[in-house]
Amino acid sequence: MKGKIFIIEDEASIVQLVQHNLEKEGYVVSSSLNGNEGLKELKKFEPNLLLLDWMLPDLSGIDICKNIRRDSNFKSLPIIMLTAKGEEEDKIKGLESGVDDYITKPFSFNELSARIKAVLRRSDPKVVANELIFDDLKLNKIEKRVFRADKEIQIGPTEFRLLEFFLTNPKRVYSRDQILEIVWPNNVNVESRTIDVHIRRLRQSINIEGKKELIRTVRSSGYSLV
């Protein structure tokens, strides 16, 4: 499933068109033709994104928007506003009331689809890259290669896993226990001091003269990539 999308829009023809096409693209879609109803259904449905009409018979889009932003469960629900008006004033109000994007009717389904993708991409950052980059350090997961400043670097398997681990969460400080837990194969018993030695080896490999140290020691806490 690509994601769940909820639509609140009173023009049935638009709902039908959009819902049909989105479902064809693999989304799970639900909708409501009115504001108050829609708010309730939406909270049950728990969508990943909301398409919201600006002008509704009962509630204005802005009111709905504000209601949603006040609910801690939906504070960060991405919202794309559908508006018939082209006036800039309205656009600004919409954006300021906490909308992530808007699109003016009539719109092509292609453009809507692209905007949905863009907004969704930001809201869940699942990363499928096989290259991890940090500063001038680059690690290729499938080729098992490491580069510093475009120069390839040789490191052993353990140091590779260690570096890969650091690269998935740069800047964050990890304790030796956490590092052991994740970088070493399950249920191995190694001294926690052993990590110091591997850190040293990794440092020696990735440090190029003149370039700054990349692994930071945080006394009493652990290590991090900076």
Place this chain on the structure above:
Amino acid sequence: MKGKIFIIEDEASIVQLVQHNLEKEGYVVSSSLNGNEGLKELKKFEPNLLLLDWMLPDLSGIDICKNIRRDSNFKSLPIIMLTAKGEEEDKIKGLESGVDDYITKPFSFNELSARIKAVLRRSDPKVVANELIFDDLKLNKIEKRVFRADKEIQIGPTEFRLLEFFLTNPKRVYSRDQILEIVWPNNVNVESRTIDVHIRRLRQSINIEGKKELIRTVRSSGYSLV
């Protein structure tokens, strides 16, 4: 500071106009007139948002965008694309290459400002939770870093815990016994006067000349952050 914004745009007049107005609104702004240069400067500047021209003399906006998205430090940097073209095709490409929003030239500064606010609002609520902020003092729990007026400060583990403690309840006055109880590991026996020394060390570290004292002594009661 509201945030740091970087601009990559080759029309100097636009840069000037936008930069000036954004600075008036309280942002810290830096800019570059060309793509390759801009990329480098941007990574030094570490902005919270990028305004990126679609058509540049050397690199296309999309290329820049892709480059940024591959670098783990800037994976989630919000980008707003500035485009002269109105064609829908371009818009779609832009959105799909990982841009968060776009705006078509010529645009009013009001609209740009509203879009910036909207995009910034969404960006990275995770980071915020890890940070304790009081006045111009900032402590990042998972990166184990402390800043005063945006300048990083080195402090030892005990001073870090002490400051973290004060930051979770600013203004409140704590007795030495309470501080001992919470900041020191269980069942340690340390003289209560020892705290005075750590307070002194903390004060020395976080005090910048010209800036006001942040730790207040309450005679016969204890200390607090003010």
Place this chain on the structure above:
DNA sequence: TTAATTTGTAATATTTCTGTAACATTAAGA
């Protein structure tokens, strides 16, 4: 099998942190 590489540990060196004591200064009441 042999050679080369990798790995974990222990021993040692180095760095940084911590608590305390001794002395200095300050604040507040008599």
Place this chain on the structure above:
DNA sequence: TCTTAATGTTACAGAAATATTACAAATTAA
């Protein structure tokens, strides 16, 4: 003003944490 209790400051000796090195066992490559 003097006295006294509380807090500020400083220096220093262990203590604790980390860095470095060397080496033997284990693993892998040749």
